[in-house]
Amino acid sequence: MEGRLIPQTYDIKAGAASEKTIYATKQIENAIGTQKAKEEAARRVQPVYSILSMKNESLVDTTFEKLKQINADDQLNTNDKASIFRNVFPTMYGDYVTMLSASIRTSDPANDGLLNEVKTALADQMYRIPEEFYFKFPKLSKEDLDEMEPVAKEIVGRLMNDQLLNAQTARTRVAEFVNSSSLSKRESREMVQEIVRFVLTPNKFPNQKATDEARAEARDGTKPVYINKGDVLVHKGELVTEETYERLKAMDLLKEKTNYWPQLGLMLLSGLFVLGLFMFVSHSEHPIRSQNLQLLMLVLIYVLNVFVMKVVSLGPYANIGYLAPVAMGSMLIAILIGTPLALASSMVFALLSSVIFNTGGEQLFDFRYGLLALVVCITSVYAIQQANQRSSILKSGIMVSLSGAVTVLCMTFLDNVYTRSEIMFSFGFTVASGLLTAVLVIGLMPFFEVTFSILSPLKLVELSNPNHPLLRKLLIETPGTYHHSVMVGNLSEAAAESVGANGLLCRVGSYYHDIGKTKRPSYFIENQMSMGNPHDQIEPDLSKSIIIAHARDGVEMLKEHNIPKPIRDIAEQHHGTTLLKFFYFKAKKLQEEGAEPIPEEDYRYPGPKAQSKEAAIVGIADSVEAAVRSLRSPSIEQIDTMVRKIIKDRLDDGQLSDCDLTLRELETIAKTLNEALLGIFHSRIEYPAGSSPAQAETKEAKQA
Structure with missing residues (x-):
């Protein structure tokens, strides 16, 4: 952008040969050319x-x-x-x-x-x-x-x-x-x-007088001849004439005096862009405020977007700026970081586009490219919302093409100075820009997902596919755990969305959170079916080790299959450092009299505690689903009591101290889990004694 705002200066003298080919940095009137054009126009006037x-x-x-x-x-x-x-x-x-x-x-x-x-x-x-x-x-x-x-x-x-x-x-x-x-x-x-x-x-x-008047009118009606931005002022090796020297001087291309004002202006403009983004990020609640890795990713997206725009600007065709995939940056930010920051970045990209593609005139910004960039960027942000597969990016690219083409046609018709070829080129460039945007975003998404461990909605949807090897293994080898994971996914997604957390991450994380149980499926009650409980035959210390190991085993399996870190964190943190109460009390019961007390720490999960809202919510939903499933015929009151008791126990045990869930959000989570469980266990709810089947059906229909 510096080359567009701060022209290079040359140490050159009139009468000397130019060492470089020098191009015009702005549009100025060619006085000699204008005078020649006026005389030519007057010469063409026939005598009156x-x-x-x-x-x-x-x-x-x-x-x-x-x-x-x-x-x-x-x-x-x-x-x-x-x-x-x-x-x-x-x-x-x-x-x-x-x-x-x-x-x-x-x-x-x-x-x-x-x-x-x-x-x-x-x-x-x-x-x-x-x-x-x-x-x-x-x-x-x-x-x-x-x-x-x-x-x-x-x-x-x-x-x-x-x-x-x-x-x-x-x-x-x-x-x-x-x-x-x-x-x-x-x-x-x-x-x-x-x-x-x-x-x-x-x-x-x-009539000489009328002839002179007609020629004077022709002279006055002749448009000035301009040296346009980008035109060659002097070729390499060409002698610099007085006329050329004056043109170079008029464009401030001579090193006659040092002028630092353009550099200062560029610094201030860049500072305004950075300050605006900083203020936006600092006043948002997005994790990017404290995650340097995401800040680095944002900077990289900006650099890539500006680089692509700069490469396109070097093209030889008129209106080549319409081909630039400016919306690429906004679409990537919307998918990888968030919509609000993508909208704010769209305004920055629009301003940069109006500077980079400004090819003429005295003004700093070319509103045509700025308006087009703003329209396509905002369109891309809203078009990519709720994207759940790669084809959604292509559809968004088509929407970008359509919105950009309509914008270009509007500007062309309003300008009222156009040719058929100009319309066709502009229209074609804009349509190609949307498709190029989609191609680049699809190509760059895996790079950002792997490099920055980003779990985009598209990646999460791919991981939720039941045909994924780990989920198929979970379904085939541990059907009980698979059903439990699906139920936890439903509960955690609803709870997360109620407090503004990432519901899709909670759902997918729930699918994988107990994947470690596939190592020893029969030691977990949901997979025992009609067989006996093997824990009845072994010591509680060994049972504890087997149960605790499923979190560690799950993380290792997820690493082997290159599952992103946020999902591994949920598998590792969903139990936090909770106490295995059943085996702890069983061990205490079997303890010989006079022996040293068994420390609780020996029967707690190694942790760490939940570090994010999503991990905490999955942990709560996991405990709630298992606890309510253990009830034979849970009533509404029993479900509500159970949910609130589990949340209170976790809160009192300090399991929620490392995440930023508030008490109000915990209350919202409790209500949401109650509503979800009411739908799941609806058919098992007991109705008051003395109700007839017809009354029971009526009540059930009303509750449904």
Whole structure:
């Protein structure tokens, strides 16, 4: 994470060759690139033209009016009229240009450029009537002119409807229109052609002002060009130009001065993460507060999760962070340690993800990866709850894939800047992330279970399988003990769950707690069936040794089969240092008069006393089940008295002094055991005398 937050600096000078390939650590604007992009955008803008309404019909009217006026003067001969026409036509055209210029100035007074373009174009493209036509115009009669005028107006109107940048393109078409007109005289058609060509002008003019405005708008609308985070600033061996040097300086990549603020910020951020987790753990009731081995396991999970995230971040693809199995850490913590710590860790993983996968921008965190990591981590924690087999991890991985895919699609659509390929890659990465999470968790679970002697729910469920070699041995060789163990398992699980202890551990521990009895099954009353009791034939000291040995033998057998330590502890501690009262008093009875008193310690289990709630609960349930089973027809009162007496005897004997069971929890355990035993021995409960069978059935149904 340090590389993401604290950029490396380089001792480099402008004009020197770079010893390393240097990458951009953040996104900055490329000023030169932006300027080039603006100029390119402006260059692509085509010149803007203005289309003007030229009012050429008015010039047609003026022309024919002059022709009629001059031709009607009988005092002038043909030469005089030709001379006048030679001057009148340019004058009419000049007056037309003046009138048009005034109109443009009025409509757009600030656009001098357009006015100049119009004047220049009209002057350059003015049609010069051939000299011979000046001598032909005087020959036109008033009737000829009246016939020619509407034809000329129509042709001018039709040709001026087009956008004319060059009037010559329209003048080449005049003959075509005139020949198809109603004029019959050849002379009239020739005169009309010349008049129309004279009247035609361009109506499309370059508008430099509008062009400049369009280009300025194109420049302003050009997006800045950025050097993105991760882009190469200078290759190894490449000369560092002034421009590159300035970029390196802008990114604080030069060793011009020592800046310790980023390091301090990283230390503070790491400290906040550690402090937050410490506060959470210290205020929780989880055993991790006092178990350094579990703390070490938590740190290892964090390291593995961050390592995997870092490896994925090195991938070359965009949005590669969606592929990271961030939920792996949360799922492992939920299974191996507990849900509350997994939820707290999910927030830490989300923050780390938003830093590690931040690939651009000026901000420290990329909310996209942080949000995705938070969603998939929380989903994995709740999806893995009540996991009782390895396939549950795969199902949780599928839930992670689905929740992550929905989150990515939501963010992509909200961003509103996406392509089909981007959606497909993002979706595929997220789905693969969930499956990769499940694979890694399944692969790492055995490592943590063996290395840290962790009994996960999945491992406990596997150990509770009746096909386990030890449980099959218990069932086949000691069926009585097997039935007793199952009954103890039911009782202890209910009692443990009532006080918040690990009920599944109590159940599985109960299955194995008397496994040592398979060494000498006939010496335990539940396996004697109809045979005689061998203890009647041997000394109480030997009987004591046989009975006490079953705990030690059980631990050895469990070690041989690699059964985890918490279950071995239950087998070793469920009797604590209790006294074998029957054989102790039998030994005292057989003791010769005058002999030294037999110490109680010789007839006590070697211990140790129960060190955990689970071991203590299994021990209580073991004694309760055996004691109640010894009663022929136990009543509700007898069961309650028996349960409370056993718990009190254990408490008075100091057997519960090393575990953290409270008096309130012992009361809850007593009530729970009473309820469980009531269901087990329901059919054996005696009903008050005088009750009829029908009344008995009614009472039994109500109690059920």
